[in-house]
Amino acid sequence: MLELLTLAPDDWALWRRLRLEALAEAPYAFGSTLADWQGDGDREERWRSRLSIPGARNVVAVLDGSPAGMLCGVPGEQAGHAELISMWVSPSARGRGVGDALIHDVARWAAEQGFSTLLLSVMAGNSAAIALYRRNGFADTGRPGQVRADGVHCELVYARNLVPSGSPD
DSSP states (O other), X not given: OEXXXXXXXXXXXXXXXXXXXXXXXXXXXXXXXXXXXXXXGOOHHHHHHHTTOTTOEEEEEEETTEEEEEEEEEEOSSTTEEEEEXXXXXXXXXXXXXXXXXXXXXXXXXXXXXXXXXXXXXXXXXXXXXXXXHHTTOXXXXXXXXXXXXXXXXXXXXXXXXXXXXXXX
């Protein structure tokens, strides 16, 4: 059974557990590193702050009783845009609809908040994530994303229109 939990700052320990697992398992997929969130970076107030982004939706998927994935929706920098960030699904839960459910939840939230576009950034070589995003209605915008810390790799920016066809913008 798949359940989605919306997190609040008091849920920081669950968020911390999954985020550290994600950064360790898939370092190629994130702008942050595991080292950024360990040692001095591993403080309760920092984790609470991460779950306190104004207007954000923080979601954890629980599959058969175990936390299996995470995703955030945050208001974007441009009016009308929300961003999908911090997406991760545990390897044991991949291929079981967890990623689709997380994306569907955040896309619904974004549309309900009045956003017309949902954006995300993904590394060019992350073919499994790109396939998931395309399957969920995202398309490559052709715009380059942030250059990674190595100065070489650049993220791809994908977008999904949230306004139904025929609806006024």
